[in-house]
Structures are given as structure tokens and as C-alpha cells.
Amino acid sequence: MDQQVTDGRIRRGDQTRRVVLSKAVDVASVDGLDGLSIGRLAGELDISKSGLIAHFGTKEELQLATIRAARAIFVTTVVAPALETPPGSKRLRLLLEGWLAYSSDRRFPGGCFFARASHEYAARPGPIRDALAVIDEEWVRLIAETVAEAQEAGEIDPTVDPAQLAFDLSAFLDAANLRSLLGDDSVYDRAYRSMRDRIAAVSLS
Template sequence: MTVRVSKGEATRLAVLDEATRTAARLGLSGLTIGSLAARLELSKSGLFAHFKSKESLQMQVLERARDLFAEEVLRPALRAPRGEPRVRALFERWLAAITEGGSECLFVSASAEFDDQPGPVRDQLVRDHRDFADSVAQMFRTGIAQGEFRADADPEQFAHDLHGVMLGFFHARRLLDDPRAQEWARRAFEALLAAVRVPPPAQSGPAAHTDGARPTAR
């Protein structure tokens, strides 16, 4: 089934895509209807008809960024098999989104901008971050159910720690321009998985070597 989008809606989405890219670089606070109109060579009055106010524009940009992040990161990850493969797919997609300067960059920069500014934009950011943390925790729970992650591991702690890894990658790549940023992130991710993975069963019987000697080839 083909979903038809009106000309007005297509224009709004095109404007929001540009606004999202701009806000990812310059921040939400610097995004105004006037500056966006100048960037797109559109009339300010025409854009005002779509967005009404700067705050409305910011809220709609957040909504668009949320949709793009779901398309770029969450939905592809959810198509991977449950358990560790799904968590790995999430990590790889998330890493790529930051590397390519996608919607994730907007959420990081906006969090720094609005963490001490009460209001609708901050409230929406809080909901977005909590919803995403819940999604990561749920992915981890499926890994516990699959028997791949330890039953006593804390899904919320894993989501928190993974977010810390990705924030570290964002900082190392975007601010420090560290050529090893991705290497550091991958090492931290592997250490995180190693700490929660169910260990393989210990060998027993003739195949086990308890004297420290290496088995010899026949």
C-alpha cells in the first residue's frame, strides 16, 4: 500500500530534515524560523505557517530526529536475532549513526543545551532518553531469556553502561578527533559483553586437561 503525502507535508518534512541536520551541528538553541528560512531560501512567513514558534520548531525537530534514529538504528537492530546478535546490531548501528553525524548527534548536543533549562523541550528530551534506555534494557532481557546473558545481570545497568560507552565515543570522535575513537569504543563494548555473558560450560571427562599440559595433535 502506497501512502500519499500532501505537498505541504512533503515540504514540512524536507524542512525538518534540514533543520535536524543543522541542529545536530549548531544546536537546537541556535535554530530559528528566520535562520532556517534563509538557509533554505524560503519565505519566513511560509515557514511560520508550518511551525508557529521557535519552541514548536524545536519540538518538531526532536520528533523528526527520533523517527530518523528509529529508522537508522532501532528498527534494523530489532531485525537481528534476539540476544547478543541484536545487542551487537544495535551497537554497530549506533556507532555508524554517530560516525555519520546523524540524528544521535542532535540528542547528545541537545542534552547538554537543555539539561538545566526546564520546559517542554527538556521534558521531551528526558522522555526520549528514558524510552531509548528502556528499549536497550528490553533487548538485553531477551538475551537473558535466550540464556546468553547472566540471569543476575541488571538490564538497566547494561543500558546505562552502553550509553556511557557511546557518549565516550562521541566525545573522542567529535571533540578530540581521536583516530582511535572507534577502537576504544569497540574494546569497551566487548568488555561490557564479557562481563554479562554466560560462561561456557566447563569441560569434564577425558577431554579436560587439568594438569596445565597442552593437548598434542595426533
Template sequence: MQESSVTADGRRLRGDASRRSVLAVAVDLASVEGLDQVSIGRIASVSLTSKSSVATLFGTKERLQLAAVAAARERFLDHVVDPARVQPRGIRRLVALLDRSVAYSQDRVFPGGCFFSAAAADFHSKPGKVRDAIAAQLADWVGYLAVSARYAHEQGELPALDDPDQLAFELQGLFEWMNLLATIRDTDEPYVRARRAYRDRLLAAGADPAIADLVLEPGAALRP
């Protein structure tokens, strides 16, 4: 391998590492102060990086914000969706997803609570690529909940369910209220109440009580 190629590869690796480091700061800051506060100057200050370095990595404030949304999505998948996939499709995976979504907020995967809840509140009236990216992530998540509920219904695990999309809408509504109250009151009570509400909604749809009850105990839904 030529020396120039080795040098280029080394620079690329350093650039990728710098990008990941800056984005980790950006998503954490956005969850606390709002995604609209994520700018090249602000992130340079918080990450102790020069403005020119951040500008070289991302170019514009919008591109930085879009990269932050993508990085937040990966962190969400790592902490919520991927762990739940140890369970088969259907009611067990749905319960695992609900369990992990509560833990995601309670464990402060993002220091300000759910990144996407904060970002949606920040950008709901600001049309553009950033709002579209946030909306797409929320749609993907709620859609995944609906697909999981639909599988459960088709497999006879939620026999009383007549509208998986409605169930997903209600489950996400419970999450948003839980996350908001828990972060603004700094208490775990909303997490306990959300787990009870999830269990009750699953029971109303005909879930086996033994499986629905798993959502009450953190981590129980991930066990074989």
C-alpha cells in the same frame, strides 16, 4: 472527485514536502549549532525559505524545535533501531543495536554527531516541553537497550548479568563519551575503543565470545 478536493490534496502534499525539507535542515543545523539556535528566522535563512512560510508550517519556535526532535527520532530509528530488528530478541539484537549506534555517530547521520547528545547538552537546564521531549527519547533508547539485555539474560545468553538497567546505563555512557571525543577530535579512534569496550562488557556478562566479537567489525552483527 471535486476540483476543490484535488486542489486541497495538492496543497497538503506540497505542505508536507515543505515541512520535511525544512525539518531536514533544522535537525542537521541543531546537531552542529545546538537546538536552541533553531528558530523560525534562522531556519528560514539556512533553508532559503521565507520566514512567513516557516511560521505557517510551525507557528512558533518551540513547535519548530519539538518537530525537529520528532524528526530526529525518526532518523535515529531508521538508522539504528530498525536495521537491528533483523536479528531476534536477545543478545544478537543487543549486539546489532550497539553496532548500529557506533555507525550512527561515525557515519554522521547528523553532521554534528548525535543529535540527542547535542540537544541534551543544550537543554539540560532549560525546563519545558522541548527538554521533556529530548529526555523522553533518551529514556526510550536506554530502556530499549535494557529490555534487549533482559531478554538476553532470560534466554541464558547473558548468564552473569544481574542488572540489565545498569548495563544499559553503562553502554549509553560509553556511547556519549565516544561520540563526544570523536566529534571534538575528528578521529575514528573512539569508535574502535567503544566497540572493544562494548565487547568486553558483554563478555563480563557471560556472552558467547563469538557473538560478542561481532560488535568489533562494523556491520557483522547484522548478518544472518
């Protein structure tokens, strides 16, 4: 009986945590990580502050948990579908197209969660910036590795620097996300054409 009670509490606790983080990622994508507070989320979700404190402890712990939740959503939405395709140029295109869809479809109301959070914390040393820097590095490195795989497959010029190409392509993505938030949705088409042309210029087929 005690085990059943304990298991039930754990399940309820996990469900509460998922609900809170689902709300937190949406709030942070619009108002920034500083816009998160245990009091605000408790009020909007009609959950006691003491209950949220029991789950997250401090605002910083809540922010870090929100970053991890956003990363999981990004991986599921953008990365995992592309990785179902064999290594090569097609996988590269799917990664980039998936990112454009993730931003333009407003998977997060404020566009790319990580662009918003990174602009907010880039000049503020500490655990939040460190967590965001790791995720940014993961993404750019994944693009570079995918470029390198396309080179090994004979699809991209082997003299191209994968890191430089990854930097260029991610810059197109970031520019599209920012300008879309300023009201210009045509930037997604522009970014797509820019990436297509950049890849075509180094492709062997």
C-alpha cells in the same frame, strides 16, 4: 476540483515541512536547538518566513518538530535494522554497533543529535527538555530490555542487572561521540572494544 486543489496544497505543505525539518536536524546537530530560527531556515532554504510560521508557529514548536524528526531518523537508522534480528545477544550487539555507525558516519553533521541537544537543555526545565528526556529513556530502556531478552535466551548471566548494564553500555557510546567531536576518531574502536569486553564478561556462551 476543489478536492484536487486541497490535496495538492496538502502535498506541497508536507513536502515543504519535510525539507525544512531535514535542514533543521542538521543545523541543530551542530549549532544546537537554540541555533534554529524561522528566519534562519527561511533564508537558507529560500522560503518565506510567513510560510514557515504557518507550518510551525513558534520557535519552540519548530524545535519540538525537529526533535521528532531526529527521533524518526534515529529509529530508521539504528533501531529498526536491529529489531529485524531475533531477541538476544546478537540484537544487543547490532543496536550498539548501529549507534556507533550512526555517530561515526555523521548521519547528523554534529554527531549524535540527541547528545548535542541534551547537553544544551539538560538544566533547562520545559517541553524541550521533557521531549529529550523521554527519548533518552526510550533508548536506555530498549538496551535494558534487550539485555533481559538475552538473559531469557540463556545468553547473559541472569544475575546481571539489565538497567545497570544498559547504563554502562550507553556511557561508552556517549563518551565516544563526545571525544570524536574533539578530533579523536579512534574512540569508536575503543568504545567497541569496551562494550565487547563488558558483554563478554557477563555472557554465558
